[in-house]
Amino acid sequence: MEMILAPSILAADFTKLGEQMKETEREGAQYIHFDVMDGKFVPSISFGMPVLASIRNAVDQIFDVHLMIEEPIRYVEEFQKAGADIITVHLEACSDVKATLEKIKACGAKAAISICPDTPVAELEPYVELVDMVLIMSVHPGFGGQSFIPSSLEKIRETRALLDRVNSTADIEVDGGIYTTNVREVLEAGANVIVAGSAIFRGDAAENTKNMMEILRAYE
Ligand SMILES: O=C(CO)[C@H](O)[C@H](O)COP(=O)(O)O
Numbered sequence: 001m002e003m004i005l006a007p008s009i010l011a012a013d014f015t016k017l018g019e020q021m022k023e024t025e026r027e028g029a030q031y032i033h034f035d036v037m038d039g040k041f042v043p044s045i046s047f048g049m050p051v052l053a054s055i056r057n058a059v060d061q062i063f064d065v066h067l068m069i070e071e072p073i074r075y076v077e078e079f080q081k082a083g084a085d086i087i088t089v090h091l092e093a094c095s096d097v098k099a100t101l102e103k104i105k106a107c108g109a110k111a112a113i114s115i116c117p118d119t120p121v122a123e124l125e126p127y128v129e130l131v132d133m134v135l136i137m138s139v140h141p142g143f144g145g146q147s148f149i150p151s152s153l154e155k156i157r158e159t160r161a162l163l164d165r166v167n168s169t170a171d172i173e174v175d176g177g178i179y180t181t182n183v184r185e186v187l188e189a190g191a192n193v194i195v196a197g198s199a200i201f202r203g204d205a206a207e208n209t210k211n212m213m214e215i216l217r218a219y220e
């Protein structure tokens with residue numbers, strides 16, 4: 001299975017964002033992770049469609065858009081048009097999860113579902129056959145730079161067991177507090193898409209990507 005790195009630009013230096021994204025691309029990061037926050041589902045506000053559209057063509061990486069917004073069904077079409085390849089919505093944020101996932105697929109993007117640290121994996125069960133990816137949050141969504149919550153490892157194992165039964169081709173992405181020091185445990189638990197913000201963009205993005213990719217490739 002291909003191990004994928006998704007650098008989260010939330011932690012990037014926005015005065016040189018294009019160049020930093022290119023550095024991660026040159027060193028082998030296959031995705032760019034784009035965190036959208038609405039100040040309601042999560043306390044903070046980040047960026048939205050115009051920013052995505054403006055950076056979309058700076059790189060050829062897959063744009064992995066993580067919507068931390070209430071009722072994301074309202075915006076999936078606009079994010080797809082702005083350049084999203086994968087759109088992740090939170091189970092906790094949707095009044096109709098199935099309709100939201102179907103709308104993502106209908107506009108031509110890949111659909112993913114995420115759960116917060118306090119939401120049990122069992123709640124994913126009705127939706128896993130509809131998705132291309134499950135995102136397990138390993139921090140409470142809303143901010144970069146937090147510490148990895150250790151109980152996430154058991155949730156990753158449970159999700160892998162669920163997918164083995166229902167949708168074995170789906171990916172498991174994990175997001176929050178992942179560094180070269182703990183990424184091995186996350187991969188060993190069954191994840192194959194790793195989001196990393198601070199670990200990539202604090203310091204030398206090229207060097208950090210290279211080091212993370214070296215670990216990921218050893219698990220392929
Ligand atoms: O979704 C997120 C926060 O809600 C971010 O993707 C995540 O926090 C990445 O940042 P870091 O690697 O610094 O923890």
Ligand SMILES: [Fe+2]
Pocket residue numbers: 008033034035066175195
């Ligand atoms: Fe994220």
